[in-house]
Amino acid sequence: MTLQHYLALSAIIFGIGMTGVLVRRNLIVMFMSLELMLNAVNINLAAFSKYLHAMNGQVFIVFVMAVAAAEAAVGLALIITLFKNKETINADEVNFFKG
Amino acid sequence: MEQVIFYILAFVAIVSSLFMITRNSPVHSALWMLLTFFAVAGIFVQLDAEFVAAIQVLVYAGAILVLYLFVVMLLNPKSHGFIKVPFRYVIGVVASIIIVFQVLMTLKSSEVIGKLGWVTPQLAQELGNVKMFGKELFTTYLVPFEIASILLLIAMIGAIVLAKKD
Numbered sequence: 001m002t003l004q005h006y007l008a009l010s011a012i013i014f015g016i017g018m019t020g021v022l023v024r025r026n027l028i029v030m031f032m033s034l035e036l037m038l039n040a041v042n043i044n045l046a047a048f049s050k051y052l053h054a055m056n057g058q059v060f061i062v063f064v065m066a067v068a069a070a071e072a073a074v075g076l077a078l079i080i081t082l083f084k085n086k087e088t089i090n091a092d093e094v095n096f097f098k099g
Numbered sequence: 100m101e102q103v104i105f106y107i108l109a110f111v112a113i114v115s116s117l118f119m120i121t122r123n124s125p126v127h128s129a130l131w132m133l134l135t136f137f138a139v140a141g142i143f144v145q146l147d148a149e150f151v152a153a154i155q156v157l158v159y160a161g162a163i164l165v166l167y168l169f170v171v172m173l174l175n176p177k178s179h180g181f182i183k184v185p186f187r188y189v190i191g192v193v194a195s196i197i198i199v200f201q202v203l204m205t206l207k208s209s210e211v212i213g214k215l216g217w218v219t220p221q222l223a224q225e226l227g228n229v230k231m232f233g234k235e236l237f238t239t240y241l242v243p244f245e246i247a248s249i250l251l252l253i254a255m256i257g258a259i260v261l262a263k264k265d
Contacts (some may be wrong), residue, residue: 001105004206006146009109011206013116013135015199020120022191024181028125028171032132035163036116039139042155046146054216055235061151062236065158066247070254072163076170077261083174092183 006047014040027079027089031072038068105145112138125171129164136160149228 013036020033042061049057083089112135119131136159143152181188218231226234236244 001101001145003211005105005109006142007206008203009112009142011199011202012113013139014202015195016113016116016120018198019192019195022194023188024120026125028167028174029120029128032125032128032167033120035132035159036119036135039136039159042151043139043142043146046143046148046151048211049148050146051211052213052216053218053220055218055231056216056239058148058151058232059236059240061148062154063240063243063247065154066251069158069163070250072166073254073258074261076166077258079170080174081261089174 003047003051006043010040010043010047013037013043025091027082027091028076030091031075031079035068035072038064101145105142108138108141108145111135112142126168129167129171132167133160133164136164147223147228150232 017033017036017040020036021030024030024033042064045057045061045064047057049055079089082094086094088094115131115134115138119128119135122128122131136155140152140155140160143149143155223231
């Protein structure tokens with residue numbers, strides 16, 4: 001297996017996650033697509049860590065996971081607050097700032 | 100053998116993530132995302148990152164996914180939430196395909212150069228992944244590690260404040 005295999009896989013998963021963010025309007029599914037993109041980045045970091053004989057990539061994966069966990073907690077709390085106020089989690093129907 | 104396993108895992112990861120973004124119900128999306136996480140954990144094992152694979156299963160599949168399922172079942176949203184304008188569909192899909200294509204073309208004509216690190220195969224055989232991971236995390240990356248703990252604390256406080264507000 002070459003490094004390129006892993007990088008190609010991670011690029012494809014990143015693209016799928018990006019499509020999810022662009023196409024879906026359900027805020028929860030958009031958040032899930034964000035997690036997918038972070039996972040693709042993690043594959044990249046692990047692959048480089050192996051092929052460059054270094055350990056920093058794997059350490060960074062743990063930091064990315066910590067940030068993802070924080071993001072999920074705060075983001076989902078925001079979604080719950082939004083649902084309490086607007087009765088919707090559709091991103092197109094959230095237009096507080098529209099004049 | 101290694102190649103066969105890689106292709107199986109890659110196939111599972113790609114197909115399940117495709118299913119994840121196309122399902123109507125958010126619960127189905129979350130369950131397909133679980134399968135993606137397991138496939139990615141398998142790829143981490145293949146990349147000699149056993150500790151990260153374990154953390155992937157514990158944190159992502161165990162904690163974050165359960166959080167998502169809790170919120171989905173708490174809110175029970177009615178709209179399946181695809182965008183309504185077909186034109187924007189096309190733009191979204193085409194933009195992603197262009198970016199992936201660009202990355203793949205760059206990969207085809209590129210080569211990795213860089214100084215090799217201290218993790219030689221003999222050392223990896225001798226110490227094991229977890230020991231080397233701990234050595235790196237608690238020496239070079241000690242300060243970022245502490246900052247990450249503060250970040251998690253702030254996220255916890257923020258989530259409580261946001262969710263408790265009436």
